[in-house]
Amino acid sequence: MSEKQQRLVYAILEFLDQSIKDGTVKADDKEGLEVAMQCIGEAFNVDPSNEQQAEQLSVKPATLQSIFDVFMKTRDKVGAAAPSPAAAAAASSSTTKAPSAEDKSQAEKHKQAGNALMSSKKYDEAIEAYDKAVALDPTNPVYYSNRAAAYSSKGDHLAAVGDAEKALSVDPNFVKAYHRLGHAQYSLGDYQAAENAFERGLKLDPTNAGLKSGLQNAHARITSEDVSPSRSGVTTPEPSGPAGAGGGLGGLAGMADMLRGMGGGAGGMPDIASLMNNPQLMAMAQQMAANGGLANLMQNPAVANMMNRVQSGDMPSMAELMNDPSLRELADQFTGAGR
Incomplete structure (x- = not known):
């Protein structure tokens, strides 16, 4: 069995x-x-x-129940998207009107508005803005990709999968959409599909640190499921939470790799990748990992939420982090870890 x-x-x-x-x-x-x-x-x-x-x-x-709900949503979405034979024939016999220069200009304004709303965590409003951009210019994969990030940020990863795949159907070479797709699949617990998405992206951009980190985490989850502790006789810590937010020292290293690939230091953020190369900081992290404190830290909802946003391309500003009481408390705990 x-x-x-x-x-x-x-x-x-x-x-x-x-x-x-x-x-x-x-x-x-x-x-x-x-x-x-x-x-x-x-x-x-x-x-x-x-x-x-x-x-x-x-x-x-x-x-x-949640797994069944995902299946039903997927089936309904696929069923709704599948046109009737008559509709398919009509679509194939007609050509889609290309967006005009004015349409593209207005679509860009809606996209910019959506990006600003994402920064303010107004995800539903951001999705509405991206909807308008897509309606005006359905040929731009960025709009679908950004909407996928908004869906992931509000926890609707199934919708994010649909938009990421739509972006790739428009432009199979749009690397960021592979990251969106892999993150959404990982969050849904489909680690095999996530691994596949990250691998496809890396074929186009072999040096992408975010895709590499995502692939490592997805592969680790697949391996941990195939070889359980009771079978191998070895207990291997598994990553928890979103891709890149693993529970051990490797989780912090993965976070550093991801931030380094995203250009750590942008958007008001400090150069976290450089901090991760600081010997004193890494010694503190190793001490926390040894006593279990690091695992608890990485499982904190505030950290998980921040990593979800980072993985979705929504980099929080330093001011925003400092205004979040839970993250300030985490910072105090972390900086006091070596005392």
């Missing part, structure tokens, strides 16, 4: 157990469902109360 099958069964049992706890299942049906759960678990050798199995088989933070 494969581990993938056991993971599915474990997710089903978790869903059924939650349905009992939250009252979805009537009290009269509770006992019968519990017996059925026990039979299912025994048939597939899955025991939710076993801590080792829980660590090995759990798909958290995803749930069976």
Whole structure:
């Protein structure tokens, strides 16, 4: 019996157990469902109360319900996008009108407005601005790519995948769209697809640090799933959170590589890549990694949110970081780590 099958069964049992706890299942049906759960678990050798199995088989933070929701959205989106035979024939017999110079000029203004709204974290409004840009000039891959970043920033990674792929259908050589696509796929937990997206981008730009970092993190997640600790006898720390925000010292190194590739120091940010090459700072990070403090730091929601934005191309300014109480507190903790 494969581990993938056991993971599915474990997710089903978790869903059924939650349905009992939250009252979805009537009290009269509770006992019968519990017996059925026990039979299912025994048939597939899955025991939710076993801590080792829980660590090995759990798909958290995803749930069976969230995975199913992603499938339904994808199916609906593909179904809506698929034209009828008559519509397809009509489309093939007509030519798409090229945007005029005025259309392109107005589209650029909407894009700039969207970029400003992204900086202000007004993601829904930014998406509306990019919608207008796309409507005026659907031949520009940048508009789809920027909208993908906005969708990722608000947590709608499925929509981000659609826009990143649309950008690539317009221009297969638009490297940034591969980064958007890989990040969205990684965030959805589809590490194989993320790895593929990063690899495709690197074929066009082999020195892109952001794509390299994303590929390393996706590959690490695939490897950790294929070779579980119980099989290998070796416990290997896995990256957590968004690509590049791993829980160990490698996570900080990956962050430095990514920021170096994005031109660390821009947008009011200090040259973080240079900071990561500072021996004293790296010694502090190594000490934190040894006692588990670094893993906790990289799992902090504030850090995860910041890394999501960086991976999406939305580099926060230094002033913005300093005005965020949670990030100021993290800075105090980090700078005091070596005391």
